[in-house]
Amino acid sequence: MRFMPAYKESRDSVKVPFFDKLVELSEQRPEEGARILRRSRIQKILVTTTWLCLVLAAAKPQWIGAPIEQQKSGRDLMVAVDLSGSMEARDFSLPDGTTLNRLEAVKRVLDELARQRASDRLGLIVFGAAAYLQTPFTDDHEVWRQLLGETEIGMAGPSTVFGDAIGLAIKLFRENASDNRVLILLTDGNDTGSTVPPIDAAKVAAANEIRIYTIAIGDPATVGEDALDMQTIERVSELTGGASFQALDQDQMHAAYETIASMEPELYESVSFRPKQSLHWVPVAAAVVLFLCYHLFMALWTWRQGRQSRAT
Structure with a gap:
């Protein structure tokens, strides 16, 4: 090659006294002898x-790199909403005189709650004849509010099994690593056949360090299947170190959330890491x-x- 030296290797050779004669007879041009490359x-x-x-x-x-600190949500806040048929009662009124059914009033207050609890990871459970997960714990409050808005009365059945709602919340809390666990439970009736009675479920929640705040919606004078079991509602909160509230109108519901907010202030956890x-x-x-x-x-x-x- 023009720019690269040729590869050379050593070979055996024989010295002869008549080398010139061999060259003449073979008609070949003599070249440099072989050498060992080192x-x-x-x-x-x-x-x-x-x-x-x-x-x-x-x-x-x-x-x-240098340490970087980030703040993340410090609390898992689960909201359980009763979607039984009695939530259709239009006994909540706005300042302008417009009346709302109970679920619409709850949605308005919860929407405001989501806007104010920027530091919390929110989840949503809906319950009626059974308890269902509507939204797992998430930092995306916009999605949470959207899925809350899609809930409808009766979509979980006509009954009220808030004992099962507590049990589902316990399962979801166990699957998350947060040490600060809060459940807000809204209902306008009494338990109508949960697999786990509310009091027993509350005892398990207390063992898992879950605080439950209960909000009873509607008229306490209601009788029959829709009657409010305030004794059970208050006992559930008492066992878990939470508090119970009664909301006869939207102002009282706002007051309940403000009280909960003061008892559960915004909480952040700092996470430090070094980029690699x-x-x-x-x-x-x-x-x-x-x-x-x-x-x-x-x-x-x-x-x-x-x-x-x-x-x-």
Whole structure:
């Protein structure tokens, strides 16, 4: 090749006294004899350096940056909403005289709650004849509010099983690592056949350090299946270290949430971490650059030697 030296290797040879005669008879031009190639000092240094660079790259060196602190949600706040048929009663009025059914009034207050609790991870359970998860714990309050708005009366059945709602909340809290767990439960009736009675469910919640705040909606004078069981509602909150409230109108419901907000102030948890950046490519790049520089130098040197030999 023009810019790269030819590869040479040693071979056995025989010395003869009539070499000139052999050349004449064979009609071949004599060339330089074979020689044993040995690595130069530069080549030895290059091989050693390349090997060390590859070993260093395999060790996966990292650049560790300065500590960075971030704040994340410090509390899991689950809201359980009763969607039984009695929530259709239009006994909540606005300042302008407009009347709302109980679920519409609850949605308005919860929408405001979501806007104010920026530091909490919110979840949503709906219950009637059974308890269902509407929204898992999330920091995206916009999605939470949207899914709250999609709830409708009767979509979970006509009954009221708030004992099962507490049980579902306990299961969801156990699946999350937060140490601050709060359940806000809204109902306008009494328990009508939960698999786990509300009092027993509250005892399990207390064992899991879950505080329950209950809000009884509607007229306490109601009788029959829709009657408010205030004794059970208050006992559930008492067992878990929470509090119970009674909301006969929207103002009282707002007052209940403000009280809960004062008892459960915004909570943040600081998380510190140090960013890491892999540097394995640096020794690899260094080895490639050294390899290319050496061969470029040798190519130029060979080319220059060839020009000098032709000039002479």
